[in-house]
Amino acid sequence: MTTTLNEIFNQESSIEVNENLCFNTELFEACKKGPHINTILGNYGKAITPHPVLIDIRQIHDLGYIAHKYNKELDRPRGFQTRADQDLDQDTVDDIAKDMVNRKWDPFLMQGAVFPLPEEFRGMSFDIDGTERIYGIANLTHRLYAARQSGQTHIIAWVIDISLSKLRKWANAEANRKQYASNPRNDLIDITESILEDKSDESSELSIALSNAATPEKQEEIIKIEVESYNVHSKTRDAIVRRLAMMGGFTPERKKWDSDFMREYVENTFQEWVKSGDKLYDYISQNDVPVILAQDEGRGYAEVAEKWAEHVLAEDGNGPLKVLQALKKNGKIDRTKADQVRREFSKKVGEHLKMMGQAYHKIYVEGTGTLPRYEAFPEFAGETSMIKLY
Numbered sequence: 296m297t298t299t300l301n302e303i304f305n306q307e308s309s310i311e312v313n314e315n316l317c318f319n320t321e322l323f324e325a326c327k328k329g330p331h332i333n334t335i336l337g338n339y340g341k342a343i344t345p346h347p348v349l350i351d352i353r354q355i356h357d358l359g360y361i362a363h364k365y366n367k368e369l370d371r372p373r374g375f376q377t378r379a380d381q382d383l384d385q386d387t388v389d390d391i392a393k394d395m396v397n398r399k400w401d402p403f404l405m406q407g408a409v410f411p412l413p414e415e416f417r418g419m420s421f422d423i424d425g426t427e428r429i430y431g432i433a434n435l436t437h438r439l440y441a442a443r444q445s446g447q448t449h450i451i452a453w454v455i456d457i458s459l460s461k462l463r464k465w466a467n468a469e470a471n472r473k474q475y476a477s478n479p480r481n482d483l484i485d486i487t488e489s490i491l492e493d494k495s496d497e498s499s500e501l502s503i504a505l506s507n508a509a510t511p512e513k514q515e516e517i518i519k520i521e522v523e524s525y526n527v528h529s530k531t532r533d534a535i536v537r538r539l540a541m542m543g544g545f546t547p548e549r550k551k552w553d554s555d556f557m558r559e560y561v562e563n564t565f566q567e568w569v570k571s572g573d574k575l576y577d578y579i580s581q582n583d584v585p586v587i588l589a590q591d592e593g594r595g596y597a598e599v600a601e602k603w604a605e606h607v608l609a610e611d612g613n614g615p616l617k618v619l620q621a622l623k624k625n626g627k628i629d630r631t632k633a634d635q636v637r638r639e640f641s642k643k644v645g646e647h648l649k650m651m652g653q654a655y656h657k658i659y660v661e662g663t664g665t666l667p668r669y670e671a672f673p674e675f676a677g678e679t680s681m682i683k684l685y
Contacts, residue, residue: 310351310448317395318442318449323349325402332408332453335475339465340410340457347406349449352442353422355409355430358382364415371416375431375459377466379481379488383440387478391441400451405475407435408453410462433457434470437478460496463489468525486525487538490518494544511548518545537624549628552621557588561619575602584615589640592623596643604648 312320327346336342358376363369376382394400409430412420420428432439435452442450457465467489471480480486493501501521508514518539522532540547541556552560558577561568567581576585585606589599599618606616620640622628628636658664669684 310353312349313448316447316449317398317400317445318349318447318451320349322398322400322402323347323451326406326451329403330405332405332455335405335469336455336457336465337469339461339469340455343411343454343456347451347453350409350430350452350454351426352439352447352450353424353426354428355432355435355439355450356412356416356420356428357432357439358436359420361416361420364417364419366415369415375433375462376436377463377471377485377489379484381481383437384478387437388441388444391437391477392445395441395445395447406451406453407438408433408455408470409435410455410457413459430454433462434466434476460499463492464525472526482525482527482531483534483538486522486527486535487542487544489525490521490535490539491542491544493521505545511546514545515540515547533624549622549630551624552590553624554588554590557590557619557621561586561588575605580617584617586617586619589618589620590623591620591637591640591643592625596640597647600644600647600651603644604651 312318312323314320329347332342332347356374358374361371361374363371373382410433412429412431416431417429418427422428433455435450438450438452467480467485470476471478471485473479490501493499494505496502501517504517505514508517515536518536519532522535522539525535527535534553537551537553537556539545540550541559561578565578565580568578568586571577571579571585573585575587577588578586580586587599587602589595603616606614618641620637622633622636654664658666671682671684673679673682
């Protein structure tokens with residue numbers, strides 16, 4: 296970024312700081328003693344200012360459209376938004392605005408951040424009164440809109456130098472984590488979209504590494520390391536990796552389905568199907584055939600067996616039934632034996648149903664099966680020991 300600090304501050308605000316509002320000089324002095332943004336900036340960028348500064352809110356470009364000076368294809372319809380599918384959470388804005396009105400701003404929390412607009416976007420955004428917007432939002436969206444809503448003239452924020460190519464990852468890997476953000480990232484969606492955007496840039500380190508990966512296993516390992524750099528737990532990491540595989544982030548040896556993706560696939564592929572209003576089924580096909588989604592892990596086979604039994608015992612139990620199944624998410628499965636492994640699931644369903652039938656016959660028909668002795672935990676006043684139910 297070539298914009299200098301002098302160039303930025305030569306365009307000073309014509310509005311004086313209103314000492315009766317939340318963002319005044321007293322708060323500004325207190326915020327100088329708060330945490331430094333370098334603690335979360337890392338290698339993504341650097342602070343231009345030694346401390347947060349008071350900024351005229353008219354000078355900050357919001358979520359509105361901003362045109363690229365030289366290339367229309369690089370226009371940004373959502374400004375410099377780093378979230379995947381949500382621009383604003385109004386409840387969050389309302390809560391922050393209330394704090395601003397009541398002047399209850401914590402100077403010892405990490406303040407938000409803006410960046411000087413790159414040259415290709417300078418002179419392309421103006422406030423309603425003609426004031427040129429010279430900053431973009433790095434991590435300030437809800438606070439900026441709350442400041443407007445609560446009648447502030449200024450806001451306190453860091454001015455940082457960060458490349459647009461690194462902005463989205465920094466926001467989702469660091470700035471929008473729960474401990475720093477008033478409206479934290481959606482781990483699954485925001486991180487997935489950030490990685491997909493990075494991968495789409497053929498010059499990015501991630502894109503080059505994936506292109507040079509010799510095998511699907513190597514690609515998956517690269518993706519796992521990339522997801523981990525967003526500071527997520529292992530379960531969340533695995534869910535994001537599965538989502539990236541489904542969305543073309545890399546080419547896996549085997550796609551690993553979960554319930555969310557099964558539903559998403561069904562709703563995109565079988566658009567005539569409708570969600571079932573009966574908890575027994577997941578969908579009803581265009582031919583009125585009830586559909587159950589299942590996965591071959593845990594007690595998935597038992598759940599299908601029980602639903603099958605309920606279906607058969609229903610009033611119209613002679614009707615057809617469809618089961619859409621996926622292999623277990625974890626573990627390596629030989630591609631040449633995939634069909635064999637898949638057919639094992641229906642066998643387990645049948646064996647479970649058979650076992651339950653045999654057990655019922657032995658217990659209730661022959662009378663030779665063991666009956667369990669049920670006891671209840673003490674739950675009500677006056678109950679001090681287990682309550683026998685036999």
